[in-house]
Amino acid sequence: MLLQYNATDLKLLQKDYYGPDSGAEWSRFWSVHRVDLHNGLRELAIQAQDKILGPPVDVKLGQEIAVVDCETGTIRLKDGRWEQHDLVVIADGAHSRLIEDFTGNPSTVHRTGRSIYRWLVSMDEVNTDPVLQKLYADPQGTCKSGFVAWGDKENRILWVSYKCRGGQVLNNAVVHDTQTGEGEEDLWQSPVSREQVFKVLQSFHPSVQKMVYMTSEDGIKTHHLYKRLPLQSFVRGKALVVGDAAHVMMPTHAAGAGVAIETAATLETLFDFSGIREKNTWTMERRLEVFDKLRVPRCNLAMLSSNAGPDWLQVPGVENEIRKYYSGPLPPAGAMPYSSAFRDVLFKHDEYQAAKECMDKTAKILSGRDGKETEDK
Structure with missing residues (x-):
């Protein structure tokens, strides 16, 4: 309440x-204390998982990343070492130093x-x-x-x-x-x-x-x-950007954690290899195309509405800016923050379902384009 x-x-x-x-x-x-949430998520990540979820995460502390080559998925650590990865997720927050490597331009924060x-x-x-x-x-x-x-x-x-x-x-x-x-x-x-x-x-x-x-x-x-100005895309080459590094927002609607959870659901669905590993049409590039299609609208909606303040529905130009990225429903004019109509838009969204539907639709398009789906050899 x-x-x-x-x-x-x-x-x-x-x-x-x-x-x-x-x-x-x-x-x-x-309602969760930030420290408790961080500790809980870390424990879930590093504990032993079943065969479907894969091995536990290897958390490496004190290894600051100095440079990211987004196109190749290569990172240079502060100590000078280089590492090559299939996918790099940039998630270093509102004061992101790596966002400039991602956009190729100075940060607009x-x-x-x-x-x-x-x-x-x-x-x-x-x-x-x-x-x-x-x-x-x-x-x-x-x-x-x-x-x-x-x-x-x-x-x-x-x-x-x-x-x-x-x-x-x-x-x-x-x-x-x-x-x-x-x-x-x-x-x-x-x-x-x-x-x-x-x-x-x-x-x-x-x-x-x-x-x-x-x-x-x-x-x-x-x-x-x-x-920060909204990003047109959260994907570049073999890298993607998430969280405050991608969309800094005011706490007006407490929507930051919500869109972060949605993004996690998108990544989980896109990289659920138990369900899609047999289809070689699902390259990394295609997975990231779907990620962008799903996340840019929702994240920029949350950011632009939050940054405009509690009365964002009445702020001139805000709805037009939102519509550059998001075509879904908006609360009616005059809806108060956290009212039912407001919550339905920001918090009712089922990203698991949206990601599955988007993947199914993309698979049909790919199947029609190729004539048939080609199985992995």
């Missing part, structure tokens, strides 16, 4: 239920003038305040809250919180205008004082402000938000 309140008087502005009993045809939302404060607090401590305790419970008592947010439109501040680690920890994120001297070093986690955060949040209700002091002095970090 989403609960959004006015920052000053805690008036309820929006309540939207998206639990398993809501009648929605898509999966429920999950630039600051937006917006930043985020992040910190964790214990829900046990949050529940000691009677006002806060009520904010994290459905007024009717029918379900648990998912996202709890407070907005100050006049000062362009949005504070979003959600519970993770089984409801024991509360993650806080405050989107605000970048302050002077704040994170100038462009680090992912630059330290910021509680006094600085409190100054930005001075218009917020006193009970909400208390959560700034529920963490240690060095527990609050900040980082800048960035944008």
Whole structure:
């Protein structure tokens, strides 16, 4: 459930239920701490797999890549060694250094003038305040809250919180205008004082402000938000680019993780050798053509809509820009972020099904072009 309140008087502005009993045809939302997710994914990657999934991943740390030759799939490590690969996946984030090797041009990433404060607090401590305790419970008592947010439109501040680690920890994120001297070093986690955060949040209700002091002095970090021009393609030669390296987006709709999961589903389907290894028509080049066809529309939709802000449907020119890449349905004008119509577009999409259908369609085209499908010898 989403609960959004006015920052000053805690008036309820929006309540939207998206639990398993809501009648929605898509999966429920999950609130996960980033570190826990990273650790979980790593464990899944390195553990022994069955014969279908293949051998465990060999994670090599401390081997920085200096150069990527996308056309040949060759990489040069910082220590000077060269390696040749069938496929190179560039996934080095918003501050990607390798994107210039991919595009052949200087990176177009630039600051937006917006930043985020992040910190964790214990829900046990949050529940000691009677006002806060009520904010994290459905007024009717029918379900648990998912996202709890407070907005100050006049000062362009949005504070979003959600519970993770089984409801024991509360993650806080405050989107605000970048302050002077704040994170100038462009680090992912630059330290910021509680006094600085409190100054930005001075218009917020006193009970909400208390959560700034529920963490240690060095527990609050900040980082800048960035944008980059949309890419026309995520594929070049034997390389592809994914995640923030491909499509930096503002956290407006929390869609970054969603499109990352979709991209993982695309790669899993395209490289499921148990189902397609017998067809020599499925060369690496053709697989990557399908990847581009599937991912460019969805990823650029999420990026452009997120970067335009909560009112992106009313921002002149945004829909026209989206339509350069994406031809599917959009929410109706006036739809609020996280409303049912909005969620259907950004989060209801089944990438496994879309990838399978695209591959089946491509196989039929190839079969008709070649006269018949040629079996591997």
